Amino acid sequence: MATKPGMLTDWPWKPLGSLKYIMLAPWAMHSVAKAKNGLELDYFNLLILPFLLSRALHNQIWISFSRHRTAKGNNKISQRPIEFQQVDRETNWDDQILLNGLLFYFFNSILPASSSLPAWRTDGVVITALLHAGPIEFLYYWLHRALHHHYLYSRYHSHHHSSIVTEPISSVIHPFAEHIAYFMLFGIPLFGTFFMGVASLASIFGYITYIDFMNNMGHCNFEFIPKCLFSVFPPLKYFMYTPSFHSLHHSQFRTNYCLFMPLYDYIHGTADRSSDALYESSLERPQEIPDVVHLTHLTMPESIFHLRLGFASFASRPHESKWSAWPPLSWLLTFINGGSTFLVETNMFGKLKLQTWTIPRYSIQYGLKWQRQRINTLIEEAILEADVRGSKVISLGLLNQSQEVNRSGEFFIERYPKLKAKVVDGSSLAVAIVLNSIPTGTTEILFRGALSKLAFAVVSALLQRGIQVATFYEKEMLKLSAATKGEVAVSKSQSQKVWIVGDGLSRDEQLKAPKGNTLFIPFSHFPPKKERDDASYCHTPSMIAPPSLQNLHSCENWLPRRVMSAARVAGILHALEGWDVHECGHSMFDVDKIWEAAIRHGFRPTTISK
Secondary structure, three states, X not given: OOOOOOOOOOOOOHHHHHHHHHHHHHHHHHHHHHHHXXXXXXXXXXXXXXXXXXXXXXXHHHHHHHHHHHHHOOOEOOOOOOOHHHHHHOOOOOHHHHHHHHXXXXXXXXXXXXXXXXXXXXXXXXXHHHHHHHHHHHHHHHHHHHHOOHHHHHHOHHHHHHOOOOOHHHHHOOOHHHHHHHXXXXXXXXXXXXXXXXXXXHHHHHHHHHHHHHHHHHOOOEOOOOXXXXXXXXXXXXXXXXXXXXXXXXXXXXXOOOOOOOHHHHHOOOOOOOHHHHHHHHHHOOOOOOOEEEXXXXXOHHHHHHOOOOOHHHHOOOOOOOOOOOHHHHHHHHHHOOOOOEEEEEEEEOOEEEEEEEEOOOHHHHOOHHHHHHHXXXXXXXXXXXXXXXXXXXEEOHHHHOHHHHOOOHHHHHHOOOOOOEEEOOHHHHHHHHHHHOOOOOOEEEEEOOOOHHHHHHHHHHHHOOXXXXXXXXXXXXXXXXXXXXXXXXOOOOOOOEEEEOOOOOHHHHHOOOOOOOEEEEOOOOOOOOOOOOOEEEOOOEEEOOOOEEOOOOOOOOOOOOEEEHHHHHHHHHHHXXXXXXXXXXXXXXXXXXXXXXXXXXXXXXXXOO
């Protein structure tokens, strides 16, 4: 919101939430009916809805591409971070598309001549371009300067400038009143050519597409306009802005007011003096070298849309599986990606550069024997690439550290004994998190879950602390007792109030827990399905990131905002402390030492999820 919100700040359909699209339904249905019953097709009317969808796709492509490029770091303009507040503020970027559609339908209904527009008229396209280059750019320049006057800025335009580091869609984040002003301004070429009788489908839809493209380009936060364009035609500097030119407007506020043509900034002396220097330095900025790489993978089919590169608003919320219609598209996107590991996000923690890379494989594929060799190859290639690039630590997230896939990472350090980067699975921190989630005074717990390196480590740590461990099954009890060299009992009453659980916990087993106050503490990578409304469930092993960890504006799978998995945190801690050891395979790190380091660096335990 603006600092002092003025009239018409909120969009009129804001109370409708996601149901706002229903406002297009009557118009779209009328369009179909009109097409069926009419003697002549109204192509303008029929193209409105497809055009709105194409604009949404156009914007989403810019969002995904920009986030990928800024995560890499090369040619990045502003180095400041983006946080969740900005993502939340920009979730309504589609409102301007909806407004545009409603206005198109309205004017189509009151202007009969719009039903017979030709597909192309050269004179109309030329006049549209001239009207934009002349009065539109001039009027916008002075409107923009007026919006920076204290009165209008505090009531309207400050909402847009809350995004100092821009993303493509920051370009359309304005109060409703501002969008009305912009529509009146940009409507001049549209209505001008229409009433002159030279308008066409190409001039109308093409002009709006041009505005979308230039708006997205100017806010993408990476520079890509080649210098050769300005060398071949130097006057182009005054007729086309660059992303770095407009970025300065968001960081300096009182310079570079132009729409797309810097000409009026140079005429009126408002062009920032550092525009050329920032442009050249951005073009020369190299790709960032990560100190820590967290290697994760896709989980459920729809999880690809929850990545930072996917839908920004979804990525900023914990992952919930609700979309049964998306899996076919998600598999297609994974196939298009070419099967190679891709960069998801870059974060900063002091001087450390942290990156998350994703293996383009879903959880179900890790359970298929014929897929494991290819998955291991992808993990191996990622580890070697990070090592060559100079990364200090590589943390293996989720099933990338599976015993069945690569023996908890031991496969890689055996194969590459001279590996400089340290491979970390985070087992020691996961154990520490589980231990510190147990209420003070607990003397006995019930263990249930698939047996693994982490399961044995948790049970061993519990026994060393004098906590009695029981389990459902005798076979499970024997394996735990043998592996931990401790005494594990078979529980017959299931009266324990604290349950340490892993993969394989069934609904029937959960129902055996005491009513009212049972606490389920998972040690697994994936959360158990919650079958009890009267019980409490902790998050999977994870910690809350400190405020000093920046550029964190997406959720890690099902974890809440700013909560990071144990493996990811452990990789950061190994780099911060300079621990020159691998933590994978059968090796474990000192549980108390890594917990103390986590707390000292500002990480905090997570709260109970329910």
